[in-house]
Amino acid sequence: MKIKTAIISIENLSQDALAPLAHAFRAIPGVQSVDFSLERSVAVVEFDPDQSNVDDLLRAVLKAGYKVA
Numbered sequence: 001m002k003i004k005t006a007i008i009s010i011e012n013l014s015q016d017a018l019a020p021l022a023h024a025f026r027a028i029p030g031v032q033s034v035d036f037s038l039e040r041s042v043a044v045v046e047f048d049p050d051q052s053n054v055d056d057l058l059r060a061v062l063k064a065g066y067k068v069a
Helices: 015-026 054-063
Strands: 006-007 031-037 042-047
Touching: 006 054, 015 031, 015 042, 015 054, 042 054
Parallel strands: none
Antiparallel strands: 006 042, 031 042
């Protein structure tokens, strides 16, 4: 299994956003891990490209009520 890493910039990423975003990412098939950097305002998502893609990750951000920067 090959794993890809996506670094997604999220507008106004705050501590309050971490739980709903982590939940949204983990609901996507193939997501292995999710990490956040508040200072860089990014989510770092490791996923299996055979099960999902970057567009799925971007849609998860929007569904959780946040904007991709």
